[in-house]
Amino acid sequence: MTLFGYILRRLIGTIPVMLVVAVFIFxxxxxxxSDPAAIIAGDNANAEQVAKIRQQLGLDQPMLTQFFIWxxxxxxxxxxxSFFFKxxxxxxxxxxxxxxxxxxxxxxxxxxxIAVPLGVLAAHRQGTWVDRLVMGFAVLGFSVxxxxxxxxxIYVFAIWLNWxxxxxxxxxSEGLGGWALRLVLPALTLSVIYVALIARMxxxxxxxxxxxxxxxxxxxxxxxxxxxxFRHALxxxxxxxxxxxxxxxxxxxxxxxxxxSLYTIPGLGRLTVDAVLARDYPTIQAxxxxxxxxxxxxxxxxxxxxxxxxxxxxx
Amino acid sequence: xxxxxxxxxxxxxxxxxAVAMALRHPGVIVGGIVVLVVVLxxxxxxxxxxxxxxxxxxxxxxxxxxxxxTMRTDTGERIRMTALFGTDSLGRDIYSRTIYGARVSxxxxxxxxxxxxxxxxxxxxxxxxxxxLDAVVMRIMDGLMAIPAxxxxxxxxxxxxxxxxxxxxxxxxxxxxxxxxxxxxxxLSVREEPYVEAAVTLGxxxxxxxxxxxxxxxxxxxxxxxxxxxxxxxLVEAILSFLGIGVPPEVxxxxxxxxxxxQVFSLYPHNIIYPGIFxxxxxxAVNVLGDGLRDTLDPKMAKRV
Numbered sequence: 023m024t025l026f027g028y029i030l031r032r033l034i035g036t037i038p039v040m041l042v043v044a045v046f047i048f049x050x051x052x053x054x055x056s057d058p059a060a061i062i063a064g065d066n067a068n069a070e071q072v073a074k075i076r077q078q079l080g081l082d083q084p085m086l087t088q089f090f091i092w093x094x095x096x097x098x099x100x101x102x103x104s105f106f107f108k109x110x111x112x113x114x115x116x117x118x119x120x121x122x123x124x125x126x127x128x129x130x131x132x133x134x135x136i137a138v139p140l141g142v143l144a145a146h147r148q149g150t151w152v153d154r155l156v157m158g159f160a161v162l163g164f165s166v167x168x169x170x171x172x173x174x175x176i177y178v179f180a181i182w183l184n185w186x187x188x189x190x191x192x193x194x195s196e197g198l199g200g201w202a203l204r205l206v207l208p209a210l211t212l213s214v215i216y217v218a219l220i221a222r223m224x225x226x227x228x229x230x231x232x233x234x235x236x237x238x239x240x241x242x243x244x245x246x247x248x249x250x251x252f253r254h255a256l257x258x259x260x261x262x263x264x265x266x267x268x269x270x271x272x273x274x275x276x277x278x279x280x281x282x283s284l285y286t287i288p289g290l291g292r293l294t295v296d297a298v299l300a301r302d303y304p305t306i307q308a309x310x311x312x313x314x315x316x317x318x319x320x321x322x323x324x325x326x327x328x329x330x331x332x333x334x335x336x337x
Numbered sequence: 338x339x340x341x342x343x344x345x346x347x348x349x350x351x352x353x354x355a356v357a358m359a360l361r362h363p364g365v366i367v368g369g370i371v372v373l374v375v376v377l378x379x380x381x382x383x384x385x386x387x388x389x390x391x392x393x394x395x396x397x398x399x400x401x402x403x404x405x406x407t408m409r410t411d412t413g414e415r416i417r418m419t420a421l422f423g424t425d426s427l428g429r430d431i432y433s434r435t436i437y438g439a440r441v442s443x444x445x446x447x448x449x450x451x452x453x454x455x456x457x458x459x460x461x462x463x464x465x466x467x468x469x470l471d472a473v474v475m476r477i478m479d480g481l482m483a484i485p486a487x488x489x490x491x492x493x494x495x496x497x498x499x500x501x502x503x504x505x506x507x508x509x510x511x512x513x514x515x516x517x518x519x520x521x522x523x524x525l526s527v528r529e530e531p532y533v534e535a536a537v538t539l540g541x542x543x544x545x546x547x548x549x550x551x552x553x554x555x556x557x558x559x560x561x562x563x564x565x566x567x568x569x570x571x572l573v574e575a576i577l578s579f580l581g582i583g584v585p586p587e588v589x590x591x592x593x594x595x596x597x598x599x600q601v602f603s604l605y606p607h608n609i610i611y612p613g614i615f616x617x618x619x620x621x622a623v624n625v626l627g628d629g630l631r632d633t634l635d636p637k638m639a640k641r642v
Contacts, residue, residue: 042480050496161628165621167572169579169595170613173602181603276487276576283580294488298495298582310492314484
């Protein structure tokens with residue numbers, strides 16, 4: 023099979039998954055006890071006005087028809103109008119996407135730069151105090167909630183040492199320095215759990231590779247240990263590491279919601295919480311659908327990337 | 338029958354059972370003891386020198402840890418109290434709120450773990466054994482898994498009125514597909530085993546087959562998985578409460594205490610620090626317990642991770 027055919031087949035494979043997600047989100051919010059038409063109409067509306075809005079929204083149609091109308095609109099990027107923010111959900115998402123994207127990318131880069139060397143180090147010094155320290159940190163990173171870590175960071179770096187600004191977000195267009203400076207603490211906070219996850223997987227898969235014959239051969243021929251670790255071990259351990267980076271995006275998305283609320287960053291995570299507080303269902307639907315789509319696509323991309331990189335994997 | 342006939346011959350020790358090995362694992366011991374302490378703390382909360390966790394005391398707002406304050410009891414007499422962990426911006430005693438907070442966290446953790454394991458087990462057994470159902474069920478589970486867990490919980494919370502039951506349900510739903518996958522994979526491997534094939538050949542009814550031959554194989558992995566789910570449920574409950582969309586704010590939970598402390602954090606960090614420590618230590622203990630159980634009860638899984 024050609025490579026193009028393989029990519030196409032994998033892309034088509036994500037359609038049923040996304041369809042299930044869409045049906046689930048649609049049903050979930052359609053089965054709520056509250057009536058969207060009544061919410062839009064407001065408290066002072068009479069029954070006639072509510073009925074009119076219901077007709078406008080298509081809520082008087084059968085459920086299946088409603089789903090296809092809604093899904094058809096979603097495919098064109100039309101998520102309807104936000105009950106709470108009084109503008110289209112698409113416009114709302116567009117203005118909130120930059121902070122979230124900045125924070126996520128910053129965090130992924132930071133986490134990989136910290137976690138991979140830590141994991142390699144732990145594997146290299148297996149059984150020593152270095153290994154135990156790294157693994158202890160990994161368990162701790164899974165257990166301490168992001169907002170507790172965030173407050174520790176805020177207290178130490180912003181209040182006590184006064185090194186970094188506490189809160190808010192500055193758009194890239196207003197200056198790269200302020201943008202990066204404000205992202206340091208949120209990204210550090212968000213990266214803790216991600217570092218824990220990646221470091222653990224790096225250690226496990228490097229350890230596995232280190233027991234292979236070709237590593238023994240490399241050592242036997244007198245290869246420098248650093249080269250053994252990075253050229254032989256890490257490169258061959260890359261597939262599970264890259265996979266866990268992709269799977270960890272789910273944790274990252276959950277963390278974005280918490281971190282943005284903590285540092286008052288006006289991104290999609292903050293929007294999700296605000297929408298839930300306001301019972302703003304079109305926005306909730308759109309945000310969840312978007313995050314799930316991104317998650318599925320990232321994992322597809324990860325799969326494709328290592329299929330291309332690793333000649334041992336056949337498609 | 339003579340008593341000596343059934344006992345093992347002298348000098349030959351039987352290999353220790355998995356449970357006995359688990360009870361000797363340092364992680365299980367340390368994690369288990371800490372979890373036990375937290376459970377006792379929650380159960381015995383009224384006896385641990387606490388006052389009513391919801392009683393508001395406007396005269397003693399934002400006291401730092403160790404400060405003394407007077408409070409009026411129900412009978413009208415004034416007593417002097419020491420606020421071990423300080424008070425919040427409504428004058429409520431953080432120590433009492435933190436001790437009582439253990440109750441909700443543990444309730445959510447245990448309820449979510451049991452519910453998602455039971456539901457996931459039922460779906461997983463059925464999906465693993467009936468080929469025609471398998472494809473449909475697993476596609477639905479794949480779809481659910483594609484929604485990041487916390488996000489799905491947040492969306493579920495928005496559907497119902499705020500409350501502990503809502504929070505439990507909201508955390509159970511995203512956990513179910515993970516349990517289903519685990520159970521299904523066990524079922525698929527077990528049904529290839531000769532003893533199951535033999536039972537099938539003998540015409541054992543499906544119900545009995547699942548109960549007698551398949552179910553016992555799922556117990557150890559599910560205990561391990563359930564422990565991890567418990568830790569993650571306690572964490573997610575705290576996150577939801579902290580975001581203001583979990584358990585109603587008047588209920589003392591660790592997440593709620595921290596949420597209320599956010600406004601005054603820079604001046605009075607004790608609102609966040611004490612419940613934060615209890616929360617982190619509890620989750621850590623459950624995770625360490627889970628790691629220990631996995632190493633001893635389910636060595637195959639230990640190898641995989």
